[in-house]
Amino acid sequence: MEKTVGVLGGGQLGRMLAEAANRLNVQVNFLDAAGSSAKQITNHDGHVEGSFKDSEAIQKLAAKSDVVTVEIEHVNTEFLEEISEMTDVQPSWKTVRTIQDKYLQKEHLKKFDVETAQSIPLAAPTKDELAKAAKTLGLPLMLKSRREAYDGKGNFPVKSEADFDAALQALGANKDLYAEKWSDFKMELAVMVVKTKDEVLSFPTVETIHENSICKLTYSPARGVSREINEKAQALARKAVDCFWGKGVFGVEMFLQKDDTLLINEIAPRPHNSGHYTIEACPLSQYDAHLRAILDLPISQKNLRLREPSIMLNILGGETPDSHIQAAKKALELFGGEGVHLYGKGQARKGRKMGHVTITAPTMAEAEKTIQPLVDFMDQGKAKASDSPARKIKEQPLVAVVMGSDSDLPVLRPGLAILDKFSIPYTTRITSAHRTPTWMAEYATAAADNGIKTIIAAAGGAAHLPGMAAAHTPLPVIGIPVKPTIGDGTDSLLSICNMPKGVPVATVSVNNSINAALLAARILGSSDAAVRERVEQYMRDSEKEVREKDRRLEEMGAEAYAEKYLKK
Amino acid sequence: MEKTVGVLGGGQLGRMLAEAANRLNVQVNFLDAAGSSAKQITNHDGHVEGSFKDSEAIQKLAAKSDVVTVEIEHVNTEFLEEISEMTDVQPSWKTVRTIQDKYLQKEHLKKFDVETAQSIPLAAPTKDELAKAAKTLGLPLMLKSRREAYDGKGNFPVKSEADFDAALQALGANKDLYAEKWSDFKMELAVMVVKTKDEVLSFPTVETIHENSICKLTYSPARGVSREINEKAQALARKAVDCFWGKGVFGVEMFLQKDDTLLINEIAPRPHNSGHYTIEACPLSQYDAHLRAILDLPISQKNLRLREPSIMLNILGGETPDSHIQAAKKALELFGGEGVHLYGKGQARKGRKMGHVTITAPTMAEAEKTIQPLVDFMDQGKAKASDSPARKIKEQPLVAVVMGSDSDLPVLRPGLAILDKFSIPYTTRITSAHRTPTWMAEYATAAADNGIKTIIAAAGGAAHLPGMAAAHTPLPVIGIPVKPTIGDGTDSLLSICNMPKGVPVATVSVNNSINAALLAARILGSSDAAVRERVEQYMRDSEKEVREKDRRLEEMGAEAYAEKYLKK
Structure with missing residues (x-):
């Protein structure tokens, strides 16, 4: 490829950009110290040795690069303007x-x-000014440095007036500060946005978990977030980035508030920690995307899809200088070191970003199971996080088992045992089509967005639940006719099966929750080889069992067999 | 990581090994000319400048490397033995x-x-010797150079005695030659094998397509190959590699013969072209695996699974010096350049491996659709391939629609129209449970291995087909009761639905092939977002249609409405 790229800074973001550039054979010149992270994997004479704070060095970089981009936003923009x-x-x-x-x-x-938290600048870093801001914004509020703030540095939560002194002292008396309205969020989300010469595209929404204000984990897709919010987050992120100038990828961090509204937290005009997962999880990574955007190479929304659910875990410098190496070795030991990235940075200061790991798996539940022991290992002996501790990982159900009444539960239990046997995570809910029609509709409508892949619905008599659930979801719905107190259940069976054209229910026989569960397993197994293998094992076991009975029956004769095995 | 690796050779295989090593921060020293492909992305002072044929240079490399490995097998093994x-x-x-x-x-x-083709060495490169070999092996046979042969160089197909002169001339009169029994294969397969200090693991089986004896395309999973053969191929590859000394990845090329037996073609003691797809398609690539194997780092069979079906296309040097760049640009234009690798090699001789592209997609059908325009572009103006032309790409069916008799076809047609509307590739087959019981069983048994994800089975009366199909497959089976000439079809419905515990059939109402097709779409959609989107669109359209009818009914009144719309 013809054009060369120049980058201010040569840390891990530059290094991963270089990986993308190397594959397309695009030369990337880094301005940084010799031997910096990014320079280690790019061997040519286009690099510039020096600091990205040095005007002359920047000029030198500009002279040999067709496009100049940044790895960090804390640069002198006068120099950028000049070049x-x-x-x-x-x-x-x-x-x-x-x-x-x-x-x-x-x-x-x-x-x-663009929706973002209300903010008030402090004319001076004084208690009076802070008090003025507090009057407008209320308390608690967040006091922030206007510049050079990242990874929680430069933020101070002010809970009451008693915190004023400490806050001003912590953030430095001669700095520009501003106060931000406290955001009562339930979750932090982030979206990587790609701004090309023609359009604004977005990667999937991720859930970010911070610890001590540093990104610890990202989950994509965000767990338990409806598709509506997912899409709203992406739309908001695109809208936010659209109002800036130029091209490239942008990291957009957001708060999902308790009332399900979204607020922009902050934006980074560059690849971002919350987008690392894209290297393994998407056909093009955020680095591939940045390169395409700034070089006017083609890219489309399709390139940004998720291949598989993924979890990214940061490897930070820890208690000892080799804590990050120990973490990488643990990742190798636990799961062959899938998705391990070590950045080749020198000193491992505590909390410094030294590497990361991205796990992908056919289901989020499986990804969580794979990464959890590494999270536990890295949390060992760590002081309790002071803010936003990682939520305890909870298995994402893949099958929703719904019933109109708890009286259907006994019929369902043999099926639940099958799901347990197959290690398929499920949830059981009561959603009556007749007594809770709205709740039933809401639940079915949201199921797919909540990660459910198949619904099993049990109903007797009029037996409307499976069909009504099917009317509200694009997922496959399996109906179990429950034998009512009057009749043999054929009425339930026909009620469930005889759906009008357009809304299918997969019907099994009366009270046969085992077959419903096996059908759910077959459905999951059609796209998940591990589950399919369990279905096959079940079939082999069941064959073996019947063959064994046949052997015994032949051996013992009908009389003795019935005596021994069929007696009640 | 502590150990450094030395590699004889620094071409594209070395370069991709370096990518893997860079992520783990393992230093790799390459012995090759300055600026070679692999050195371009590894910036340290451990490289050795020179040729991997030079004993002194090899000694130098060995002195600074904890483990030495090769990128090419055509090295002087005396030198290797020395170091x-x-x-x-x-x-x-x-x-x-x-x-x-x-x-x-x-x-x-x-x-x-280990099964491999019968071979006879020629004591001298003479017609007499060749005739002697032909007497034992029969004609045609393959005359081959014993050494320095790759990408078809050093092979000559000898069809009759008339070819003897040409063959001996082509392969050189002073070379060691051998004759190999002609293999009548229907397909070429390859498996990357990982030999660690403790065990022998294998990546999935791939189908390789050669053109002019150079690898052109690989497909993983191999198309239309049963799981049994798949597993046999992997077992054979592991067995073959197990009889060699030392650690690392090995490329094993095989012939799948017309009688479904497998024969080893040849083995490469290193990463291999047929394993490039692993970079995008598997959690660990063949390069990650090689590194782990030679450094005794942990790796397990689980790391070698396929994330998504994948196709790899080689980018060879073409008619003009920049043909490969044009191909890469076309890949960018067509699909954002997903999985494009350019190796940074200098001169693009015709047929030289300059790069490759790996596409992954939720289904092989989609991967084929994505890559086909690039294959067409690269085939433009190309002389017809002289051997093994790429098979025309045929869409892989995801749904098998089976019926006991062609009399069921009219009932199925509305459902087939739905599958068409949803762009779901399907196949229609007649497999009668009663008249072709063995064929029915065979077909259902092989369906999952052939890439089918759901079976729709129609049957009337005794209606055994859906249940019998379900007994032979781990896939979800959807049963459509067909109304027989006698009765209303409830008998068919109950026959299909009332399956014993252990073997489920998803039953829809009588003659309702539309719901069966929609259920298949929902099943595929539970793991394929694009299909799910189409299901949702269908539901929205259907809602709109009914709302529109409601509007008209209210506007016109029942009488006029019935007159206008319900008349036959």
């Missing part, structure tokens, strides 16, 4: 300048009607 | 020496009872 006369700077220095000042960033977003 | 006194050589020089002489390789395999 944009001689070369293409992406994204624009205006974007970097606006974003690097968090207060300006928020003001800019507001100008374009 | 194995001072450092760890993996795989062993004995392995490389045995494999690099194709005749010795085959003799070695035979000694260990």
